[in-house]
Amino acid sequence: MKLEELAIHVIEAAEALGVDFMAVGAIAAGAYGIPRSTRDVDLLVSVKLPGAVDALVDQLGPHVQFDPQVVFDTITRGRRHVGNSRGTPPFKVELFETFDDAFVYSEFERRQQVFVPMLNRTTWLPTPEDVIVQKLRWGRVKDLEDARDVLAVQGPESLDMAYIEGWCTTHGTVERLLAALAGIPPMD
Amino acid sequence: MRACLRWRRRPGRVFYAGLVTAVSMVGCACNSSGPWLLDSMANPHDDPAALKALQDDIYRERVLRARGLTVEQRLADVFELSNHQFGMMLAGAMHRLGTRDEEAGWKEVRRWMSRLDQLHEHGLYITEPPSSQSAA
Numbered sequence: 614m615k616l617e618e619l620a621i622h623v624i625e626a627a628e629a630l631g632v633d634f635m636a637v638g639a640i641a642a643g644a645y646g647i648p649r650s651t652r653d654v655d656l657l658v659s660v661k662l663p664g665a666v667d668a669l670v671d672q673l674g675p676h677v678q679f680d681p682q683v684v685f686d687t688i689t690r691g692r693r694h695v696g697n698s699r700g701t702p703p704f705k706v707e708l709f710e711t712f713d714d715a716f717v718y719s720e721f722e723r724r725q726q727v728f729v730p731m732l733n734r735t736t737w738l739p740t741p742e743d744v745i746v747q748k749l750r751w752g753r754v755k756d757l758e759d760a761r762d763v764l765a766v767q768g769p770e771s772l773d774m775a776y777i778e779g780w781c782t783t784h785g786t787v788e789r790l791l792a793a794l795a796g797i798p799p800m801d
Numbered sequence: 802m803r804a805c806l807r808w809r810r811r812p813g814r815v816f817y818a819g820l821v822t823a824v825s826m827v828g829c830a831c832n833s834s835g836p837w838l839l840d841s842m843a844n845p846h847d848d849p850a851a852l853k854a855l856q857d858d859i860y861r862e863r864v865l866r867a868r869g870l871t872v873e874q875r876l877a878d879v880f881e882l883s884n885h886q887f888g889m890m891l892a893g894a895m896h897r898l899g900t901r902d903e904e905a906g907w908k909e910v911r912r913w914m915s916r917l918d919q920l921h922e923h924g925l926y927i928t929e930p931p932s933s934q935s936a937a
Contacts, residue, residue, distance in 0.1 A: 617880040640879055647867045648878035650886040652914065684926040693926065701907045702887035703914055731877045738872075753921070765864045798857035800864065 614700045617731050619676065620654045623706055624736055626672040633659035635724040635737035637709065639759070642748065644727070645741040646762030655707045657721065657739075666710055670694055677706045688751060689714060716746065716780055741767045746780040749789045761793040769794065 620640070627634045635641075638655030658666055670679045679696035686693060694708040711717050720743035728735045739747070741763050748760035764772070781790045845851040867875060887910070894909035895901065 615880065616883040620880075640876065643879035644872045644876050646875075647863050648870075648875045648882060650882040651879065652883065652887070682928055684928055685930055686926055687924065690931040692930075701903075702884075702891070703907070703911045704883075727872055727876075729876050730873050731880055753925075755921075762864070762867075765860075766867045797864075798861055800861060 619698055619704050621732055622676045623654050630665055630668050632665045632669055641738050641744050642759035644738055646766050653705045653707055657709045659711045742773050742776050745777055749786040750784045761796050764793055765797045
């Protein structure tokens with residue numbers, strides 16, 4: 614199975630169940646930054662529909678074996694369902710549940726629909742600003758590189774920097790933002 | 802260096818800018834349009850400023866290439882790169898094991914990925930729900 618085929622399964626299952634979602638992780642970062650390889654199909658999924666996320670996990674059963682143990686990330690405390698594709702290559706599917714967090718509300722509200730020819734369908738993505746804020750919030754090496762890449766490719770002049778700075782102030786990640794900006798060489 | 806950039810920007814898919822840059826440097830040396838490499842054989846690692854300039858040049862090229870793509874094209878690259886990476890990992894695993902058995906190769910790739918997960922996710926996840934969790 615190819616990564617895009619797995620992504621189609623996940624998106625189709627979410628749509629069939631009426632679960633609101635958006636792609637996050639490397640797929641979202643690659644859409645606005647410098648594309649890089651990933652093994653993950655990561656979705657932020659809404660929990661507005663009771664039981665829908667569990668139904669999504671069940672629906673994906675033929676393609677993805679989910680760990681019965683739900684985990685919580687130590688940064689935002691969000692719930693995460695992790696699954697491994699049943700075939701090869703060993704891709705992963707990660708479903709991050711929405712939770713009571715002002716930024717999560719904001720980024721989900723601002724999500725954008727994008728047609729992806731390779732998937733032959735539309736899907737939902739965060740805005741580039743929200744990718745940057747989220748990546749800076751997580752702050753792992755790869756996240757910081759992704760944030761810098763999105764800043765560099767989109768260009769601060771075309772981004773809503775006030776929005777980004779506002780959330781970075783809230784999250785205490787302004788230093789990371791400044792470091793990311795400082796890491797971008799002149800493009801001329 | 803400008804000649805190098807022109808050389809590198811020939812049509813064609815660029816999977817790994819760093820590798821392409823390295824190849825193009827050799828290419829420039831061979832066709833003498835970028836003689837600095839052959840003339841001096843300078844190692845940029847010996848000169849922090851030169852190394853930074855080289856790193857910036859590589860990064861700039863990657864950014865400018867990405868800017869030339871649409872969102873859809875960048876997404877296509879993510880999928881292509883990801884599939885390609887696993888093909889390379891499988892080849893590497895089979896080589897390491899000295900086997901032509903793909904299943905054995907995939908088993909080894911899974912083992913590698915599991916180790917990477919442990920490294921990348923160390924300390925990031927807990928199994929006990931935090932006390933103040935509520936659904937949005």
